[in-house]
Amino acid sequence: MIEININPDVLVIGGGVAGILATQKIRKQGYSVSILDQGQGFEPDPCYKMESASYYSNTIQELKKDPKVSWLEDGQITKVDGMLGDFKVYVKSNGKVERKNFGAIVVATPFDCIPVFEEYGLTPGENVFSVNHLLELLSENKPPTGIAVFLTTFQEETNPVSFKNIVLNAIEIGKLGSTVYVFVRNVKTAAPGLEKLILHAKNHGVMIIKSNKAPEVEIKDNRPIVTTYDPIIKKDIEIYADYVIIEDKIVPNEKNNEISELFGIHTDSNGFLQTNNVRRIPVFTNRKGIFVVGSAANIKPFPYILTDAIDVSCEIQGLLKGGGKVEVEETISIDQEKCVRCLTCYRVCPHGAIYWDVDRVAISSLVCEGCGICTAECPMNAIQINEYSDDKIKDELKDILKSKGDEPLFVAFCCKNSAFEAAKGAEKQGIDLPKGFKVIKVPCAGKVDVDYVLEALVKGVDGVIIGACYKDNCKSEKGNIFASYRIAHLKDILSQIGINPKRVELINVASNMPKEFGLKLQEVSKKIVGMGS
Amino acid sequence: MNKKVMVLGGGIAGLSAALELSKKNIQVELVEKTCFLGGKSIGFTCKATDKCQQCGACVVEEVLRDVVEQPNINVHLRTEMEQVVKNGRFKVKLKKSNSIPKENQILTGFSKYNSPYKVVIGNVQGSEDAVSIDRLGTEGELDVDALIIATGFTPFDPTARATYGYKRWGNVITALELENTLRTEVKAIKPSDGQRAKKIGFIQCVGSRSQTFNSVWCSEVCCPYALRMASMIKHKYPDTEIWIFFIDIQNVGKEYSSFLEQIKSDIKLVTATPIDIFPAQDNKVKVAYEDDIEDRRKLEEFDLVVLSVGIMPNKDNKELSKIINIDLSEHGFFSDIDPLRPSLTSREGIFLAGTTTGPKDILSTISHAKGAVCETLTYLGGKK
Numbered sequence: 030m031i032e033i034n035i036n037p038d039v040l041v042i043g044g045g046v047a048g049i050l051a052t053q054k055i056r057k058q059g060y061s062v063s064i065l066d067q068g069q070g071f072e073p074d075p076c077y078k079m080e081s082a083s084y085y086s087n088t089i090q091e092l093k094k095d096p097k098v099s100w101l102e103d104g105q106i107t108k109v110d111g112m113l114g115d116f117k118v119y120v121k122s123n124g125k126v127e128r129k130n131f132g133a134i135v136v137a138t139p140f141d142c143i144p145v146f147e148e149y150g151l152t153p154g155e156n157v158f159s160v161n162h163l164l165e166l167l168s169e170n171k172p173p174t175g176i177a178v179f180l181t182t183f184q185e186e187t188n189p190v191s192f193k194n195i196v197l198n199a200i201e202i203g204k205l206g207s208t209v210y211v212f213v214r215n216v217k218t219a220a221p222g223l224e225k226l227i228l229h230a231k232n233h234g235v236m237i238i239k240s241n242k243a244p245e246v247e248i249k250d251n252r253p254i255v256t257t258y259d260p261i262i263k264k265d266i267e268i269y270a271d272y273v274i275i276e277d278k279i280v281p282n283e284k285n286n287e288i289s290e291l292f293g294i295h296t297d298s299n300g301f302l303q304t305n306n307v308r309r310i311p312v313f314t315n316r317k318g319i320f321v322v323g324s325a326a327n328i329k330p331f332p333y334i335l336t337d338a339i340d341v342s343c344e345i346q347g348l349l350k351g352g353g354k355v356e357v358e359e360t361i362s363i364d365q366e367k368c369v370r371c372l373t374c375y376r377v378c379p380h381g382a383i384y385w386d387v388d389r390v391a392i393s394s395l396v397c398e399g400c401g402i403c404t405a406e407c408p409m410n411a412i413q414i415n416e417y418s419d420d421k422i423k424d425e426l427k428d429i430l431k432s433k434g435d436e437p438l439f440v441a442f443c444c445k446n447s448a449f450e451a452a453k454g455a456e457k458q459g460i461d462l463p464k465g466f467k468v469i470k471v472p473c474a475g476k477v478d479v480d481y482v483l484e485a486l487v488k489g490v491d492g493v494i495i496g497a498c499y500k501d502n503c504k505s506e507k508g509n510i511f512a513s514y515r516i517a518h519l520k521d522i523l524s525q526i527g528i529n530p531k532r533v534e535l536i537n538v539a540s541n542m543p544k545e546f547g548l549k550l551q552e553v554s555k556k557i558v559g560m561g562s
Numbered sequence: 563m564n565k566k567v568m569v570l571g572g573g574i575a576g577l578s579a580a581l582e583l584s585k586k587n588i589q590v591e592l593v594e595k596t597c598f599l600g601g602k603s604i605g606f607t608c609k610a611t612d613k614c615q616q617c618g619a620c621v622v623e624e625v626l627r628d629v630v631e632q633p634n635i636n637v638h639l640r641t642e643m644e645q646v647v648k649n650g651r652f653k654v655k656l657k658k659s660n661s662i663p664k665e666n667q668i669l670t671g672f673s674k675y676n677s678p679y680k681v682v683i684g685n686v687q688g689s690e691d692a693v694s695i696d697r698l699g700t701e702g703e704l705d706v707d708a709l710i711i712a713t714g715f716t717p718f719d720p721t722a723r724a725t726y727g728y729k730r731w732g733n734v735i736t737a738l739e740l741e742n743t744l745r746t747e748v749k750a751i752k753p754s755d756g757q758r759a760k761k762i763g764f765i766q767c768v769g770s771r772s773q774t775f776n777s778v779w780c781s782e783v784c785c786p787y788a789l790r791m792a793s794m795i796k797h798k799y800p801d802t803e804i805w806i807f808f809i810d811i812q813n814v815g816k817e818y819s820s821f822l823e824q825i826k827s828d829i830k831l832v833t834a835t836p837i838d839i840f841p842a843q844d845n846k847v848k849v850a851y852e853d854d855i856e857d858r859r860k861l862e863e864f865d866l867v868v869l870s871v872g873i874m875p876n877k878d879n880k881e882l883s884k885i886i887n888i889d890l891s892e893h894g895f896f897s898d899i900d901p902l903r904p905s906l907t908s909r910e911g912i913f914l915a916g917t918t919t920g921p922k923d924i925l926s927t928i929s930h931a932k933g934a935v936c937e938t939l940t941y942l943g944g945k946k
């Protein structure tokens with residue numbers, strides 16, 4: 030047992046809707062919160078303004094009275110150290126850098142909005158502006174009137190958050206006397222209550238026109254003329270508009286990349302701070318103790334941001350448990366005599382569990398997820414996970430080898446999150462598996478050491494299968510990718526030492542697909558059996 | 563703390579709620595009407611191509627495993643709630659569900675963690691490893707401190723759209739049936755002859771977004787599940803031809819724009835609501851639809867037509883609403899009272915989780931259920 034001190038303060042980054050709501054919920058759990066705004070100000074995100082403005086201002090007012098909320102305005106994070114229970118964050122604000130300590134961190138960066146003027150060859154002006162600008166006009170009580178045309182993006186797909194915002198604005202200016210058209214390719218209605226809202230808008234005179242092609246806009250005598258093909262009346266129509274309002278495309282916050290680097294959290298291909306992986310849902314990142322909510326993670330309808338805020342408050346309660354000293358069982362350790370301080374383990378750990386401790390490399394058992402990637406990558410074999418030590422796995426292999434009879438023998442190293450479950454299911458449901466098929470459970474395909482496979486093949490196993498999660502489904506993000514690199518490398522070695530490289534195969538499978546696993550195994554085993562010796 | 567919470571419904575919402583509660587050392591009574599845990603989503607297929615498509619189905623299997631391993635979750639299969647009385651705590655009267663088929667047969671679950679995995683009704687051969695239905699079901703009263711309602715949804719019943727010929731033409735199935743076959747057989751099968759379907763048509767929005775059926779909502783899940791199943795089938799069997807008839811395609815996954823761009827090269831997307839489906843030669847089915855561009859009625863023949871049925875309120879809601887004394891929304895879901903606290907009801911101590919409040923996919927259901935547990939814990943904490 031190791032004793033660790035947990036700091037009960039929480040940092041929330043981002044003063045938009047998600048940040049404010051998360052702060053409120055985390056306060057309810059009793060934790061002090063510092064809320065940092067990175068220069069965007071404490072404002073509801075434009076896309077949610079219409080539906081959330083009143084919640085937002087009520088919540089801010091409530092929090093302003095709360096002495097346990099600190100406001101770090103216009104702050105910039107310059108450095109982050111430490112891990113769950115004891116993060117050290119350096120914040121630059123008003124010209125000076127201060128170090129603050131937190132037990133957990135919630136990233137709630139709002140969206141950025143880019144109006145798609147270019148797509149329509151337009152420049153903003155008096156009668157060409159963005160939805161955000163319309164919001165400003167409305168809040169200044171200067172609503173435009175006449176014929177209004179909303180243009181959504183046709184180069185990409187729009188989304189229900191942005192579309193809902195457009196519909197709400199369309200209803201609003203319709204009420205104030207405008208004639209309103211909305212052009213869209215696919216009506217994005219997949220959000221709570223949105224279909225009903227769209228129907229309401231239509232019933233109140235908002236004309237939503239669907240088209241496969243973007244309308245064209247020409248400015249003549251200072252008046253925008255919108256031309257489009259109307260599929261219902263089947264001809265081109267021209268709308269002499271008084272103004273056109275351009276969709277604000279939602280993109281991830283431009284600061285996300287910086288945060289990703291500072292905190293060591295992975296982004297998805299769009300630049301949101303949560304990888305495209307079901308195992309991160311709803312509010313998790315690759316690092317324990319660092320959470321994402323709302324627009325930092327994805328484009329989410331407003332009600333789901335509330336759920337995120339509630340969820341994160343309970344996850345934090347589950348981790349910090351009020352703060353103070355906790356006892357942690359040592360689940361993984363480094364043999365300091367073997368370690369040559371090459372830092373390979375530090376570089377490959379997807380969960381940020383490895384750190385430099387004065388003069389040696391150390392692992393936090395509190396943070397380690399036990400994937401075993403480091404154990405397989407360490408050139409010195411210096412790291413052991415208690416539950417899945419090399420000795421234990423090799424002993425299992427030995428037992429299996431003892432059972433070898435005349436039948437071909439297949440050993441599958443199966444990830445406990447996918448292939449192992451599928452294999453157990455296949456057994457229970459009586460699905461055909463190759464005869465002489467044996468399973469060794471591993472915490473992740475990334476745990477499978479080249480040594481294990483070589484030893485198995487050299488000592489008489491006919492075929493080795495690595496059962497892994499699909500790409501983008503690995504709990505440790507890259508375990509399956511490490512496994513496939515290693516197998517490619519291993520196949521080279523095998524050809525050199527005269528063992529047919531086809532004796533090793535990697536199979537991707539999900540936990541709920543025992544039949545598919547059975548079929549894939551049959552395919553591989555037939556090839557190996559057909560190969561002879 | 564020694565508190566006890568009843569979770570009603572053993573779908574992914576109920577399972578997630580039960581698991582979270584038990585991790586917080588709360589005793590859980592998990593009450594499920596059918597003989598199996600997991601709800602609809604335990605029967606769903608993995609939809610991965612060469613990579614995971616984020617459908618969430620495998621997560622359900624994992625949550626079920628974890629629930630079964632928890633010692634402080636008491637599972638009551640084939641059980642329903644009869645009465646709830648609040649007397650400080652809640653006194654809940656349970657009864658055996660009689661909504662189980664009457665004919666002699668063996669019912670099978672989808673997961674190895676359906677404990678039991680096979681249930682036998684009456685006398686059937688080959689039922690040695692099955693559990694007898696008579697051994698399932700709890701009757702009597704239980705005292706609990708709070709209740710979480712996680713009774714889920716009922717998929718739209720397409721026999722209500724008579725022109726689609728569901729249950730009349732053999733090779734018209736629902737997407738739920740396709741999910742289940744893909745999970746157990748790993749290919750799309752024609753019910754008429756058990757062979758693989760080589761030309762498949764999906765029809766979107768069946769039952770959803772309809773004023774006729776008083777369902778003015780988008781079910782949110784059917785565009786994603788249909789497109790993902792289509793690309794999975796296409797990946798496994800590239801010789802399959804797939805058409806999708808839709809009104810508006812909704813976004814699928816985080817990379818929705820590029821996903822749709824990509825799928826267009828593999829799958830034919832047609833903007834049209836089919837009018838009629840009727841049988842053709844060799845057990846094929848014909849779909850009649852209005853081509854908007856050419857402005858005429860067109861026919862297309864398929865081996866298999868899949869109806870993308872939507873998420874409708876659970877058929878039990880009316881009765882349940884009386885038992886727990888909580889009103890339904892105008893559409894028949896259990897709605898939430900405070901938009902800022904999406905799991906609360908008009909009654910203290912009773913919370914909502916999952917699709918019982920409206921359409922949600924698996925992952926949103928899980929986070930909603932976690933939120934419900936969070937609210938429950940706050941309630942229990944304040945009520946010492």
Ligand SMILES: Cc1cc2nc3c(=O)[nH]c(=O)nc-3n(C[C@H](O)[C@H](O)[C@H](O)COP(=O)(O)OP(=O)(O)OC[C@H]3O[C@@H](n4cnc5c(N)ncnc54)[C@H](O)[C@@H]3O)c2cc1C
Binds near residue numbers: 570576594598876925
């Ligand atoms: C065809 C189809 C395909 C789908 N595919 C996907 C997909 O690929 N990915 C995705 O994320 N989502 C998908 N969904 C959505 C998914 O089904 C839901 O998100 C999920 O099932 C919701 O879980 P739940 O627990 O709320 O409800 P349910 O799954 O409906 O579970 C409710 C449970 O409660 C029990 N119950 C009901 N009434 C009572 C009662 N009175 N007493 C006791 N118990 C009761 C039921 O028997 C059931 O076990 C799909 C939906 C459909 C219709």
Ligand code: SF4
Binds near residue numbers: 367374390406409410
């Ligand atoms: S990889 Fe191994 S040798 Fe290198 S620093 Fe880590 S423990 Fe030490």
Ligand code: SF4
Binds near residue numbers: 377396399402404
């Ligand atoms: S086992 Fe995985 S999570 Fe733990 S230290 Fe090694 S690489 Fe990091």
Ligand code: SF4
Binds near residue numbers: 499502539608614619
């Ligand atoms: S496609 Fe669905 S079931 Fe398959 S691995 Fe991905 S999330 Fe799991």
Ligand code: SF4
Binds near residue numbers: 779
């Ligand atoms: S998700 Fe797609 S198919 Fe389902 S109701 Fe919405 S638009 Fe229709």
